[in-house]
Amino acid sequence: MMLNFFDQFMSPVLLGIPLIALALLLPWILFPNPAARWINNRLITLQGWSISQATHQLFTPLNQGGHKWATLLISLMIFLISLNLLGLLPYTFTPTTQLSLNMAFAVPLWLATVIVGLRNQPTIALGHLLPEGTPLPLIPVLIIIETISLFIRPLALGVRLTANLTAGHLLIQLIATAVFVLLPLMPTVAILTASVLFLLTLLEVAVAMIQAYVFILLLSLYLQENV
């Protein structure tokens, strides 16, 4: 019998349709468009307010050119936050645990920031490869190091999101199994473990939101250098 813990990351199929399709569509349904009214209902107003707060906070450091990316990056952030949080509900599937999906978000967006930088201001973009004030003998080594760090960025973006979410889900499942197994044997230890599980769930909610935010923040930083 194979271990079951990793099976939660396999997308189950019903009638030939994988659950990942439904999981990817759900955030679209959860965020309705504002109606063409002067004042919307309470939920839509709340949604609009929080989105504009996030946009303001993320895009104030960027210049005008960077503001063109606001729609793309903020909608991506809402998508990632909702995918992460929905994955914490029981029996649901989290698409962001799949490395393929996260790399599909990270690589094209990172590449776009690099290409935009190289097209519009090639000297400045290449100049980022050498930090100011480096001593003369260190320059060749540092350029190589900075180039490597530039190319590792998409890998880091994708793997960071995948690893955080996968590890969180696995921990929740492991500790929950421990609580179940311990409950008939040693109830006190089970209660202690259950409190650990509760705290872990709170952490996971926070991690879900933070990871999405970090993804977008880093992309906006890469954009800031290049635009």
Added chain:
Amino acid sequence: MADKIVPVAEKRLVDVKLGELGSWLGTRDFTPNGILASIRKGHDRYYNKYINVRKGGIGGVAMLLAGYVALSYVWEFEHLKHDRWRKYH
């Protein structure tokens, strides 16, 4: 007073009697456009009743999420049924 006689095709599902179910299904539009239209109408009815209200609360979204959890359970059942008497997880 007796109810007005309405043709089966125009009745809503809650008014259709069990015996008439077969003929009612026969009048429904099962083309892809028809299915999309029915999904859109169902979504609009739910949205306008529970979410697009002046002082909406957590209930509308919570029902949607509970339905999503139930649907995920059904979708994964083939997979989950092995967990019941498994010795090592």
